[in-house]
Amino acid sequence: MNNKISIFSSVFLLSLVPALCAAKDYPVADFSEYQQVVGDLAPGDRILLQDGVWRDVEFVFTGRGTKAKPITLAAANPGKAIISGRSNLKLAGEYLVVRGLVFKDGYTPSDAVISFRTDKPENPSDYSTIAVNTRLTEVVIDDFSNPDRYETDYWLSVYGKNNRIDHNHFSFKRNKGVTMAVRLDTEHSQENRHVIEYNYFGPRPVLGSNGGETLRIGTSHYSLSDSLTTVAHNYFDHCDGEVEIVSNKSGKNTIKNNVFFESRGTLTLRHGNGNLVEGNAFIGNGVDHTGGIRVINADQVIKNNYLSGLTGSRFGGGLVVMNGVPNSPINRYHQVDNALITGNTLVNVERIIFGAGSDEERSAAPSNSRFVNNTIVNDSKESPFELHDSVKGIDFSGNKVNFAVGDELAGGFEKSNSLNVAAPPLPVTKEQVGVSWYPKYQKSDRFAVAKTVKVKPGTDTLTAAYSELEGAAELVLAEGDYHVAKTILLDKPLIIRGAGQGKTRLTFGRKSLIDLMNGSSVRLQDLSISGARAPDDKANAVIRSDSAPMNKNFALELLGVEVSDLNINKDFDVIKLRKSTFADYVLVSDSSFSNITGSVLKLDSEKDDYGMYNAEYITVKNSQVSNVNGGLMTVYRGGTDESTFGPHVNVDQVTVTKSPAAGAKGNSILLHGVQRAMLQNSRFDNSAPVLVQHTVGGPVIRVKDNDYNHKPLYRVESIVPGMESTFTADNNNFSE
Template identity: 35%
Template structure:
């Protein structure tokens, strides 16, 4: 008994000693880097609460699956990383968690990078519970990324990422080299919050690969994320590699699409696209070969062509890697489009009418072929347009057992859908599904693999339920719970609930109102001329208007290079005003003179002179 007691005491003392050695508290960057350099498997490095300015963290170590090396905040969200900062991870089994990046930007290529150098790469490393909010370059033309994936089996989860306004995808996966392919990275349960319009390309929220590596297998898993108002450009997600999986994500009023830009064999399944009648919101755009598009649900989509609910492209014969390959061998099945205006577009991008002026390498004449479009549902009692628009012959598409429910008369000679009047629908305001289909579902090769619906309910082969949802829809699933995405300790701003109007009569009051106003407030200018001698930097949403639409106020900018400097979250509505400048001035900081759509600038009844 005495020996057993002594042995137990020794084990307890060793355990206490190990616990003491593996918990390391640091209060500045030098202590942090020393702790990292000395770290071993099982260590927990805790950053003290407070502001860490210009923290350029190089996290390298060799943990194990059972004993990772953890770098964490003392209190989630209370370690605030500001200034010119970044986090680089390399080695194996590292975890960084609960950090908050804001009020700064990266001086490097990215904010979070899964490598320290080309020869020091991350494997089985994880970033979780982290927030990057408006950690954006002051110059929107300076390119960077916020998260870069290298190596294999790395993970980003339960994080909030929002506010990138400069050039470059928010998140990018690299596949240059054998150490980065077949990577099986996991990107899940994140909230990708609003990204303002940049104007033009190179502003995706997510890019997986590049044209040069587009034939490379990636197997990146993008699942259970929320993409809210990701408006950077026409592509929210650009898949430029093979065998990627985009499943069970929610796209809320995001002005772009999930695009299989260059890669093949993507799975796009169980996603919810909510447009709420925004004409710029897109859905899924299909290019290349071998994709499976199933169980997706589209609600109130009104986008067209490249931004339509479903856009299947024409390709270029013998296309180079960086152009549009022909769509072949694609399955589009058990999807639902609800209250969408003509949401399905085939042969998008066809330009054979320009064959005389374009080189052959630019002619998109290769129509989709060996495409199966089956068991899909359209429910529509709002619009009279037929749900499909074809820009070329679509003889390469096989239409099988699709159902259109509508009480509207539609002028079309197409027979791609069985048309029935709306009756006996189940669900609430958002989710609709018909009762059992009285026809026979198409059951082609591989269709038995579509064994669950949008919500994971098992599909019984004896049940003829068409579209994405098998009824009934349970109360728990009848709405989308946006709160389950992102960092549990962080609540994103929900906007201005008390919009105020600031009435001003002179230039000093006008400048003070711009400084004091909350986002979405209105600044109302009394009649007169407002002489402004400093650039207006705007990092919030404001409406500036004349108090009397029949007696416009005049804003005159004197001897300034730039009138309005648009910063992150900057959205400007100018209405019923005269805006005067002098020679060689820019009204906005950009080379593009037409800002109304590209950069969050909205002009209504504006007279602009000398810009």
């Protein structure tokens, strides 16, 4: 009898074990509820954030799950828990899962939005503050950007070992700092074997500075350590932040089967040895500065990649094999040694460069390397090869081309005029990455308007009409006189269109007509603007960017605009862009400017000489400039950083008269550190010269087919002695 009771009791107690150990769900509605439960989580438990906006929350998610029973932090309904304001998330523990959260409308108060550690470990055996065997999946970080574009933070700092980051959506990081960084700063995070896969890396707008990488694995300081990270089946969509889209700075990583779509820059093997780059697709579609793969260091393998329609040059070319620095310091350029580049297909790639960066310092040409069994096809039948140094250290064999190559390469290439290459299927599609419930980027016209409003002449009728607008719009001004007594604080795209020069006339009574705020862009069209009623004050301008930093790039267009009498004081510009603000482009067409004490384009506020600048593309065409004391434009990009592509300047069919007058202090055009410029088909009449100042890279500046009547037309200065310059001047005509 007693034995039967004992057996029954044992069975009864055993039956209770699953119930006693059952995983629990903890629905939480606010941060205080979250804090109450997060410290007592057992394997299999889940914290479920309820729908709504979670503002100004700093989550710390810790626990010890198991492989079979991870501990989960998730949105109760994927995509419905919105983390906003000054918020972040720190992870530490083992077998954690984070799923379904959206970070939007805010920015991190710390150095990362999501960090895979709560603190730096104190000793090699202490793993208590980092995350291992942890998964981040179906998480969205969208425009969660610090309002100061040059304030640095990361969106994802990955520490620890064996972590998986998959099926996430990262788009529109606008401020300085890497979107995702794999960190190797302690032994706990080296040889980590992380897997980064099936993520959507959406647009990364041009930063106009170093620090705009989308993914970085390691840093130069730890670059001789191996990371063993796998980056596979990700989609990089218009990732344009800087010249390095992916910056590999560690060893033995695998980067395979990813797609780089219309992204400016390259996958750069910047530091670290023994990396594999395989099966990736680089689709440029002829977009400016689209690049492929840049090779540096030892034992790199680049095989079976498909590269198409890439236009990039120098460090941003389609395939770039760099020169190194003899006995290089760890943070410079190690020589390419024992590289294998094989089985790759390159179609309509404008530049394949060997010995890139060759100069007095970078004098170590590639050695012990092979370029074999690659196929290169160009519709133009022109060779894309550029040899900047010796290629004797590279064995070329078995390669196929449809154009003639130079004598130095001839032995390793077989030419066939009928060589046809079919585009292979992409290794991953846009639909297969990220999350299904959050929209991905689609190109659109920033000046597409849903509303058109007619405005009558009068005082502040323009500002009254603008104040009623909720989104992008066009204000159509009738013939007559308009006075704007209060500066228009523009925070959305706006078109202001008049009836024509001389027909629609604007004056303004403050220091500026328009102040550009975050989220704005402006097109002025068919207007006459006078500064005659502006105050006698300093730093006046028709259009100026906000005095506070702006993280959203904007566009400026002046089409058929007449600007005159900006001469109330000695410092009155047409367009003035201020520090920490950036224009994707400035376009001036079919316009005229006269009697101005400042400049037409004043784009020189970034004078800290760290490679920053105010506008990417600057175009002036079919226009007249007369009696403008500050000249047509001043464009400044200082320092010797090589991480950006611009500024780009194009001046075509412009007449410049006494702007400033010949012999006066100043220059008709000042280009300091500009990387690409074309000045052509223009007339410089009794005006001070164009001044070109070289600071970095291999700037390509061309001055051709211009007329002038006061010497000199241009002056060229090298701020950095010995740097490469491709300045050319052709067919410029002088007449007394």
